Amino acid sequence: MGTTQHIAFIVPRFSEEGVLGGAETLIRNLAEHTVSTGRKVTLLTTCAESHFTWENTLPPGKKQVGKLSVEYFPVDEDRDISSFLRIQTAISNGGHFTQDDEKAWIRNSVNSQALYDHLRDHGGTYDRLIMGPYLFGLIFYASQIHPEKTFLIPCLHDEPFAYLHLMKEMFETVSGFLFNAKPEQDLACRLFHIPKEKCAIVGMGLGPFHVDPSAFANRYQLDKPYVLYSGRREPLKGTPLLIDYMQAFRQRTHQDVKLVFTGSGPIDAPPELEPHILDVGFVPEQEKHEAMAGARAFLHPSVNESFGIVLLESWLAQTPALVHAKSDVLQWQCRRSGAGLWFKNYPEFEQELNLLLNNKGLNKEMGQDGRNYVIKEYAWEHVEQKLLSAFD
Amino acid sequence: MCDKAYDSVMTNEVYSSGSRHFGQTGPKYEVELMTTSQSIFKINASETDVEKIVADIQASVEKKIQEGVYADARIARAERSNLVHLKNEEQFLGFYLTCLRDAVFVDISDFDIRERRQGFAPILVAFKKIVWKLLKFYTYRLWVQQNQVNGLIVTAIEGVDEKNAAKIKQLEARIEVLEKEKS
Numbered sequence: 001m002g003t004t005q006h007i008a009f010i011v012p013r014f015s016e017e018g019v020l021g022g023a024e025t026l027i028r029n030l031a032e033h034t035v036s037t038g039r040k041v042t043l044l045t046t047c048a049e050s051h052f053t054w055e056n057t058l059p060p061g062k063k064q065v066g067k068l069s070v071e072y073f074p075v076d077e078d079r080d081i082s083s084f085l086r087i088q089t090a091i092s093n094g095g096h097f098t099q100d101d102e103k104a105w106i107r108n109s110v111n112s113q114a115l116y117d118h119l120r121d122h123g124g125t126y127d128r129l130i131m132g133p134y135l136f137g138l139i140f141y142a143s144q145i146h147p148e149k150t151f152l153i154p155c156l157h158d159e160p161f162a163y164l165h166l167m168k169e170m171f172e173t174v175s176g177f178l179f180n181a182k183p184e185q186d187l188a189c190r191l192f193h194i195p196k197e198k199c200a201i202v203g204m205g206l207g208p209f210h211v212d213p214s215a216f217a218n219r220y221q222l223d224k225p226y227v228l229y230s231g232r233r234e235p236l237k238g239t240p241l242l243i244d245y246m247q248a249f250r251q252r253t254h255q256d257v258k259l260v261f262t263g264s265g266p267i268d269a270p271p272e273l274e275p276h277i278l279d280v281g282f283v284p285e286q287e288k289h290e291a292m293a294g295a296r297a298f299l300h301p302s303v304n305e306s307f308g309i310v311l312l313e314s315w316l317a318q319t320p321a322l323v324h325a326k327s328d329v330l331q332w333q334c335r336r337s338g339a340g341l342w343f344k345n346y347p348e349f350e351q352e353l354n355l356l357l358n359n360k361g362l363n364k365e366m367g368q369d370g371r372n373y374v375i376k377e378y379a380w381e382h383v384e385q386k387l388l389s390a391f392d
Numbered sequence: 393m394c395d396k397a398y399d400s401v402m403t404n405e406v407y408s409s410g411s412r413h414f415g416q417t418g419p420k421y422e423v424e425l426m427t428t429s430q431s432i433f434k435i436n437a438s439e440t441d442v443e444k445i446v447a448d449i450q451a452s453v454e455k456k457i458q459e460g461v462y463a464d465a466r467i468a469r470a471e472r473s474n475l476v477h478l479k480n481e482e483q484f485l486g487f488y489l490t491c492l493r494d495a496v497f498v499d500i501s502d503f504d505i506r507e508r509r510q511g512f513a514p515i516l517v518a519f520k521k522i523v524w525k526l527l528k529f530y531t532y533r534l535w536v537q538q539n540q541v542n543g544l545i546v547t548a549i550e551g552v553d554e555k556n557a558a559k560i561k562q563l564e565a566r567i568e569v570l571e572k573e574k575s
Contacts, residue, residue: 241473248470303477326477338440345478346470347453347462348446355445366440 004391006040010131012110012138014045014072016065021051021232022309023133023155026180026204028068030130030153033205033384034391035067042126043070044119046112046138054079054110073115084108091160102166109137119145128391130178133306134170135161143170151176151390153202155306156184158328168192178202178390180307183328200390205380206312208371211286213293213317216260220278225357226258228295228319230288230310231302233265238301238324240268245301245349247273252350257357260295262288292317296363297356303327312378315339315370320363322352336377339370457487465495489550496542500528500535 009031013024028043035041043065047056056074063070087105090097097105115138123129123146131139132153143150152174156162171177171192179185180203188194216222227246233239246259247270261267261279269277283291292298298314303326305311311321311333321340323330325348334340341356343349356363456462468491471478478484505520507513 235473238473244470244473248466251466252464324477334442338442341442341446341449345453345474345484346467347457348449351449351453352446355449362440366442369440 004039004127006126007034007128007130007391008042008044008126010044010129010139010142012046012136013048013051014043014070015049022307025309026155026307027132027153029204030387032067033380034387037384037388041068043068044115045070045072046075046110046115047072048075048110060114071118073112073118076111076113080108091164094160099165102164106137106140106166111137111141116141116145134167140166140170143174147173148175150174151178153178154184154188155180156188157304157306158187159304162187162191176200176390178387180204181329181332183332184306187328200386202386202390203307203378203383204309205383206316206374206378207380208316208375209289211290211293211317216287216290216294220280222258222278224256224258225296226260226278226294227297227299227353228260228262228291228314229299230262230292232263233261233267236302236304238303239265242299242301243267243269243273245346248346249350249353250276253354255357257296260291262291289313289317292319295319297322297353300324300330305329308333311340312374315367315374318367318371320356320366320370322349322356337370337373339366339373460490462487463490463494465491468492468495485553489546489553492546496546497539498535500532
């Protein structure tokens with residue numbers, strides 16, 4: 001196949017400031033780097049900024065954002081949210097639901113008829129339609145308009161939604177896949193009939209950075225060792241587990257180790273732990289990297305990850321990680337890099353955190369291994385090559 | 393009780409177990425258990441064998457669970473949001489129930505009431521004692537009932553678990569007999 005010239009990236013949300021979830025960040029980065037390779041790129045997205053309300057807060061139309069040409073479309077406002085939530089709850093809790101319920105669920109998910117009309121009318125002008133993540137009505141319906149030129153960046157997790165008939169329909173009709181990690185591809189191949197030649201593992205590139213490891217502690221007058229979590233705070237990301245584990249760890253080991261959070265969302269901690277938590281909220285990238293570099297360990301308790309951007313960033317900052325063993329992807333990253341340990345229960349967490357806190361030699365060694373791994377595996381030149389060969 | 397158990401594990405088992413070598417990823421890799429509380433592993437490597445470290449920790453944890461080192465109410469509380477990930481872990485339910493048994497009863501006993509602030513300490517202590525007596529008077533029956541319910545639930549779960557374990561053992565023995573007969 002010849003070189004693809006005009007590529008559309010489709011993503012449910014896009015922010016000029018870049019304050020979004022991992023999947024959106026990943027797709028935005030891939031789009032920007034595709035522009036750098038000389039291809040024409042258009043990013044199609046919705047006017048919504050909040051993933052809670054999906055309210056149309058941005059004006060529809062075209063806008064140039066840096067290197068990217070972005071086109072915004074309004075989210076449909078006729079959603080039956082109560083039906084959507086009722087069925088979503090049944091799906092996620094393993095309750096009873098029919099195929100008609102699945103259809104009602106996706107119909108009342110985030111959709112944009114204006115974006116679908118655009119793809120029907122102008123789809124012919126694009127050589128490739130790259131879209132994701134998989135769990136949105138927007139992506140489901142958009143993928144069905146020109147499936148022969150559609151590539152999914154699914155960001156797939158082993159969760160109840162992945163087992164829906166609708167997902168099988170979507171995964172088995174599109175033209176190709178850009179996976180973030182091998183366990184994600186393995187999961188997709190296990191759940192759906194997908195020929196291997198349709199799959200490519202691409203991920204995202206990360207540029208190395210150098211920061212002062214003591215800068216963050218100095219800024220916030222932290223005189224005790226600390227561990228760090230970066231990202232959204234919500235049950236799906238495992239933050240309640242992290243708080244419970246850190247509370248038990250401090251009580252049982254009597255080690256004065258602080259827990260630092262960057263990112264958004266509420267933190268529901270017991271009063272005894274609150275004085276030992278530092279929540280700095282959203283911070284600039286530089287400050288986040290400084291926080292990572294000064295931490296004794298980066299803690300990633302989420303089991304729903306398809307790549308682990310913050311994990312790789314913490315390794316670039318030379319900080320080893322502790323991840324939940326139930327996340328195949330994070331465990332895979334740790335095994336390949338030698339820069340992280342994985343736990344499946346509290347006792348394992350306690351011993352592993354003890355090790356990383358008290359053995360400076362091991363800590364340093366693992367941190368260095370992590371940095372080397374990310375520089376080698378996720379250099380942009382390397383990722384761009386994989387991306388373009390998948391397109392072409 | 394739990395803190396003592398923890399200390400004894402850290403000092404006697406991990407730190408005093410002497411020198412050990414783990415599996416290597418390359419000739420440069422060497423890990424050694426130390427006898428000091430500051431350094432468990434001595435690394436002399438360019439690549440860390442994290443698989444071996446995790447495997448070793450898992451083995452150590454398994455042993456300590458059997459020894460009752462982690463039978464701690466605080467662990468039961470810490471695992472509450474992890475249970476969904478552990479439902480397929482065969483041995484974990486037993487361990488969790490042991491922890492839960494420790495956490496199941498709400499402590500309604502009297503305790504020593506103190507006051508750190510100088511000056512009004514005797515008055516504040518007397519005031520706190522009155523508050524505690526009032527609280528206890530109005531909530532005692534409630535907590536006693538709650539403790540009964542908690543205790544019965546744990547006992548019931550333990551009973552079901554033991555019954556299932558015995559049934560599985562019985563079925564396994566039967567399969568073994570049938571397989572022998574067949575062969």
